[in-house]
Amino acid sequence: MSFTDRELGMDRKISRRDFMNGAAMSIGAAITPGVNAFAQATSPSSSQTQEVQNRPGYDPPALHGMRGSHDGSFQVAHSLRDGSFWRQAGQPIATGEKYDLVVVGGGISGLASARFFREAAGSQARVLILENHDDFGGHAKRNEFEVNGVSLPGYGGTYSIESPAPYSPVAKRVVRELGIDVSSYSKHNNDALYRSLGMKQKIFFDRETFGVDQLVTSPYSRWGTTTPEQGEATWHEFATHAPLSEKAISDLGRLYTLDEDLYPGLSSDEKKAKLARISYANYLTTIVKVDPQVVTLLQAHPQPLYGLGIDAVSAQDAWGLGLPGINGLKLTPGPGPGMGRDAIRNDEAEAYFFHCPDGNASIARLLVRSLVPNAVPGNSADDIVTAQVRYDQLDQVSNATRIRLNSTVVRVRHLGDVATAQEVEISYVQQGQLYTVKAAHCVLACWHPVIPYLTNELADEQKEALRSAEKVPIVYTNVALKNWKSFAQLETASIYSPGCYFSEASLDHRVSIGKYQCTTKPEQPIVLTMHRYPCEPGLPAREQHRAGRMDLYVTPFDTFERNIREQLARSLGAGGFDPARDIAAITVNRWPHGYAYQYNSLWDPFWLEGGPLPCEQARKPYGRVAIANADADAYAYTDCAINQAWRAVNDLKVSKLTEA
Numbered sequence: 326m327s328f329t330d331r332e333l334g335m336d337r338k339i340s341r342r343d344f345m346n347g348a349a350m351s352i353g354a355a356i357t358p359g360v361n362a363f364a365q366a367t368s369p370s371s372s373q374t375q376e377v378q379n380r381p382g383y384d385p386p387a388l389h390g391m392r393g394s395h396d397g398s399f400q401v402a403h404s405l406r407d408g409s410f411w412r413q414a415g416q417p418i419a420t421g422e423k424y425d426l427v428v429v430g431g432g433i434s435g436l437a438s439a440r441f442f443r444e445a446a447g448s449q450a451r452v453l454i455l456e457n458h459d460d461f462g463g464h465a466k467r468n469e470f471e472v473n474g475v476s477l478p479g480y481g482g483t484y485s486i487e488s489p490a491p492y493s494p495v496a497k498r499v500v501r502e503l504g505i506d507v508s509s510y511s512k513h514n515n516d517a518l519y520r521s522l523g524m525k526q527k528i529f530f531d532r533e534t535f536g537v538d539q540l541v542t543s544p545y546s547r548w549g550t551t552t553p554e555q556g557e558a559t560w561h562e563f564a565t566h567a568p569l570s571e572k573a574i575s576d577l578g579r580l581y582t583l584d585e586d587l588y589p590g591l592s593s594d595e596k597k598a599k600l601a602r603i604s605y606a607n608y609l610t611t612i613v614k615v616d617p618q619v620v621t622l623l624q625a626h627p628q629p630l631y632g633l634g635i636d637a638v639s640a641q642d643a644w645g646l647g648l649p650g651i652n653g654l655k656l657t658p659g660p661g662p663g664m665g666r667d668a669i670r671n672d673e674a675e676a677y678f679f680h681c682p683d684g685n686a687s688i689a690r691l692l693v694r695s696l697v698p699n700a701v702p703g704n705s706a707d708d709i710v711t712a713q714v715r716y717d718q719l720d721q722v723s724n725a726t727r728i729r730l731n732s733t734v735v736r737v738r739h740l741g742d743v744a745t746a747q748e749v750e751i752s753y754v755q756q757g758q759l760y761t762v763k764a765a766h767c768v769l770a771c772w773h774p775v776i777p778y779l780t781n782e783l784a785d786e787q788k789e790a791l792r793s794a795e796k797v798p799i800v801y802t803n804v805a806l807k808n809w810k811s812f813a814q815l816e817t818a819s820i821y822s823p824g825c826y827f828s829e830a831s832l833d834h835r836v837s838i839g840k841y842q843c844t845t846k847p848e849q850p851i852v853l854t855m856h857r858y859p860c861e862p863g864l865p866a867r868e869q870h871r872a873g874r875m876d877l878y879v880t881p882f883d884t885f886e887r888n889i890r891e892q893l894a895r896s897l898g899a900g901g902f903d904p905a906r907d908i909a910a911i912t913v914n915r916w917p918h919g920y921a922y923q924y925n926s927l928w929d930p931f932w933l934e935g936g937p938l939p940c941e942q943a944r945k946p947y948g949r950v951a952i953a954n955a956d957a958d959a960y961a962y963t964d965c966a967i968n969q970a971w972r973a974v975n976d977l978k979v980s981k982l983t984e985a
């Protein structure tokens with residue numbers, strides 16, 4: 326069965342202020358600098374009053390269509406990369422501003438850097454944060470919808486406070502000081518609602534991959550927290566309905582119950598070392614010898630953690646993640662040999678979890694409130710979900726800390742010799758105009774692969790190390806639905822679709838905080854998040870990420886929209902879902918430069934063999950410049966962004982900071 330555009334509702338006027346509006350609002354006149362732009366050069370003071378972020382109605386979270394790295398946010402950086410930028414740039418305008426610190430990048434790491442710097446230098450320290458997107462928060466981005474009079478916040482990127490390893494004292498302190506009581510999460514979360522409606526994880530088998538479209542209850546709960554009887558019933562249901570061969574079903578059952586030592590005679594460390602060098606897909610095929618359909622079924626499982634499938638994730642990581650078929654090796658619990666820190670279950674880390682309706686955008690908003698109180702009304706973590714940010718307050722002359730959006734930094738250089746200079750000059754482009762500001766210190770909290778294009782003050786080895794942080798492409802698509810009756814009807818809140826364009830689709834947790842009360846009835850609107858991890862199975866990890874980034878670069882919004890509508894129609898149609906009727910709005914959060922690259926034992930030799938890590942070389946401070954960002958510890962988590970901000974500000978040696 327195939328759908329016409331009309332059946333999918335491609336012609337429907339969904340209430341999206343799509344990227345046309347978004348782009349118009351965020352980038353103003355020119356995207357890249359050029360002589361024409363400079364012909365109308367404005368004076369520094371008038372440039373600030375004309376900032377797009379100061380215009381009435383400026384509210385990026387409410388924009389729909391293509392978001393994340395939205396149009397207008399990347400063109401300047403790409404022209405810098407391609408070598409064409411400085412040929413057109415002409416003379417910059419000096420704004421005359423002097424700061425104690427300029428931060429490049431307004432993500433969690435940049436915002437936390439500003440916070441730590443103020444702790445060290447005093448709250449009157451003058452700080453400027455420059456961010457190329459039209460909103461602050463970096464990956465911790467908020468989406469907003471309004472459906473039938475109901476306000477629905479959503480997470481456009483960073484989903485929750487969580488990390489494989491325990492939060493450091495400094496990261497915990499920041500969370501605590503912002504007012505978030507992580508231990509109170511169960512008070513806000515009403516996931517029992519889904520359970521009370523019998524909703525569980527399902528798998529959508531698509532006809533292109535498995536021969537037929539079929540939604541089937543996931544068998545994994547058989548080995549979860551359910552009773553053995555429930556587990557047997559779930560397995561029976563799965564085995565009866567899954568469109569897999571008898572051999573595949575039998576191999577899957579064997580895999581999950583396997584208790585055989587497939588590497589007899591080797592010590593635990595020797596086995597772990599072997600597992601570190603073989604992909605999980607290869608392990609399943611050549612060591613466990615399962616049917617290829619089992620590999621296809623499990624292929625997309627680790628994508629939410631690594632942006633890669635089991636072809637590019639080691640069997641050792643698969644063991645750490647609890648994937649089946651490895652228990653019989655009786656490995657010693659804990660990491661090593663090698664790094665393996667993110668795949669090893671840690672009870673303390675697991676207990677430290679908090680999800681706000683807009684994800685960690687709430688952390689970004691709380692950080693901004695602490696830096697620019699006028700911009701984010703309210704005074705507790707309970708009111709942050711409903712707070713309306715006053716973007717026009719972010720970059721006021723009277724602020725000690727200013728946040729300047731839509732501003733791409735193109736050069737950072739010491740004024741004089743790196744070792745002895747007293748000032749750094751930072752050049753940035755806003756609305757096609759090149760500006761310079763000066764600062765006593767600078768923290769580069771932007772993506773590491775960008776940094777070599779901003780400076781010629783680094784040695785080649787450090788530039789190489791910075792470039793090796795290959796960002797992981799990810800797409801989080803938020804679909805505002807008028808109701809979730811079809812989900813309730815089909816008894817699912819979360820669907821894994823290993824063969825589809827989006828490998829995951831989940832209704833958000835039912836979380837109510839402060840005055841924000843989430844909807845609780847299937848007849849009411851809700852946000853569905855669909856995940857896509859563009860990659861190219863079979864290639865080495867970094868090459869997969871590059872291929873995925875290119876895929877995102879060339880894929881227009883219409884292609885996402887058609888895939889969303891068709892996938893939902895096919896997987897939920899039996900529950901009465903009608904994409905033309907039920908979809909109210911779509912926001913595609915495109916993150917070509919998503920997760921920080923995490924080292925991979927299949928391709929990074931130092932993982933097992935030891936030696937200096939590229940991120941340690943990459944983050945070395947130079948002169949008055951320090952380097953933050955999650956890339957600085959090759960770890961794609963919020964706590965890492967905070968930890969690296971802490972380390973970077975300490976690298977500036979402003980004065981002694983207190984840890985906890």
Ligand SMILES: Cc1cc2nc3c(=O)[nH]c(=O)nc-3n(C[C@H](O)[C@H](O)[C@H](O)COP(=O)(O)OP(=O)(O)OC[C@H]3O[C@@H](n4cnc5c(N)ncnc54)[C@H](O)[C@@H]3O)c2cc1C
Nearest residue numbers: 430432433434457463464483484485734771954955962963
């Ligand atoms: C889709 C997604 C989901 C995630 N989910 C989670 C989660 O649930 N939990 C968790 O702990 N972590 C999660 N992470 C990881 C976490 O979001 C990041 O580790 C963290 O937010 C990174 O913060 P950062 O400030 O280091 O980098 P970023 O958030 O990337 O911020 C860096 C900023 O610098 C800007 N910038 C780059 N170059 C320039 C320039 N030349 N001029 C000006 N600005 C520039 C960038 O545009 C960006 O806004 C997720 C990440 C993604 C992409």
